Amino acid sequence: MMPIRYELVPDDQISLVKDLCNELMIYQKSLATFRPELFDGMSFETRMVPSVKNAKANHIIAAMDSDEIVGYVYSNVSPKEVYSSAFATFFDMDSVKGNDVGCLSQFYIKEGYRSMGIGSVLYDESKKWLDSFDGIHDQFIYVSNGNDAALNFYKSKGFKVSHQILDGFITVLRNT
Ligand SMILES: CC(C)(COP(=O)(O)OP(=O)(O)OC[C@H]1O[C@@H](n2cnc3c(N)ncnc32)[C@H](O)[C@@H]1OP(=O)(O)O)[C@@H](O)C(=O)NCCC(=O)NCCS
Structure with a gap:
């Protein structure tokens, strides 16, 4: 294997990650034991494109x-209201003091490249970016049910399980 290079993807070139984003949805569906069909409506077009548009x-x-x-x-900084919709209220709005929150939103390493440290490099870069916003103290990660490896990965990085939403379909992790 060649050495891995890490490249910043500009907002107007997100289609570069389209295939991997769609793979991530299929992967999460394959692990889910509770309501896996919820992933059927989730794709690059329905998840990533609007998210990038709505973010600051x-x-x-x-x-x-x-x-x-x-x-x-993929990480972003967004107004907290983005996380209160008809689909779900992801966290208690009053538990966030500021107007904006950080989110580590999507994370996917292709099979065959996992457990080699690539995820830790990407995580560290994302965390550094999220931490660089003065006045944004609250960071969230959402993990779908069945993905215990991801849950443990984020816990090992210092995130803490806060609560579950959608009857346990998603576990919400926070930095504090
Ligand atoms: C979760 C993921 C991003 C982690 O990236 P990675 O490159 O595999 O992680 P790293 O190699 O940096 O591993 C860091 C630590 O996490 C742990 N870890 C990583 N993958 C693991 C796995 N599959 N099972 C158990 N522990 C795992 C290891 O203990 C490792 O610790 P170590 O460095 O002391 O050995 C990656 O495995 C992945 O893309 N998985 C599939 C998609 C996914 O689940 N995305 C998250 C959606 S919320």
Whole structure:
């Protein structure tokens, strides 16, 4: 394997991660034991495109093996109201003092490239970016049911389980 390169993906080039984003939805569905069918409506077009549009700032990093994208992480900073919709209220709005929150929103390393440290590099870069916003203290990660490896990964990085939503379909993690 070639050394992995890490590249910032500009907002107007997010289609570069389209295939991996769709793979992430299929992967999460395959692990879910509770309401896996909820993933059927989730895709790059329905999840990532609107999320990037609604955010105040986006941060996408791709991990490259030669000219192939083998992983990506997507984080954003958004008004907290984005997380209260008809679909779900992701957290108690009053528990966030500021107007905006940070979110590590999507994370996917291709099979065959996992458990080699790539995720830790991407995580560290995302966390650094999220921490760089003065006045935004609250950071969230949402993990779907069945994905215990991801849950443990984020716990090992210092995130804490806060609560569950949608009857346990999603576990909400916070930085504090
Ligand atoms: C979760 C994920 C992003 C982690 O990235 P990664 O490159 O595999 O992680 P790293 O190699 O940096 O591993 C960091 C630590 O996490 C743990 N870890 C990683 N993958 C693990 C797995 N599959 N099972 C158990 N522990 C795991 C290891 O203990 C490792 O600790 P170590 O460095 O002391 O060995 C990656 O495995 C992935 O993309 N998985 C599939 C998609 C997914 O679940 N995304 C998250 C959606 S919320």
